[in-house]
Structures are given as C-alpha cells and as structure tokens.
Amino acid sequence: MNTDNLRTFLQGDGIWILTAIAVTLAIKAWRKQFLAPAFHVVGFYAVIVSMAKGQEILNQSAGSLRLFG
Secondary structure, three states, X not given: OXXXXXXHHHHOOXXXXXXXXXXXHHXXXXXXXXXXXXXXXXXXXXXHHHHHXXXXXXXXXXXXXXXXX
C-alpha cells in the first residue's frame, strides 16, 4: 500500500485542514459540555500529528519544556 501522497499531504497544508477540523469539533463538544468527546478529538489529533510530524513535534515540545523546568 503506497501512502506517499498521504504523507506529502499531511506534511504540507493538510495539517492546517486537520487542525481547523479538530478545533471545530472540540469547540462544539466543549459548548455542549461533553468533555470526553472533546478530549477524544484532541487525543486523536495528537496521534495523527505525531505520526505526520513526529520529530518536529518532539523538538518543539522539548524546547517548551526547557522554559518551564
């Protein structure tokens, strides 16, 4: 199974589309006070982003952790 096009899409502008969708779904769930679906959306988004941009995310989070500790 060839997933090169999907990987290219996620490393380009696709991540912005996924971010917009995740934020919209999380806000809708939050407004209805359904906290579990809101956290599920954020969790699934984190998994997808970490698969698409794993090393970049780790570097950024390590840099932000240095600020706090």
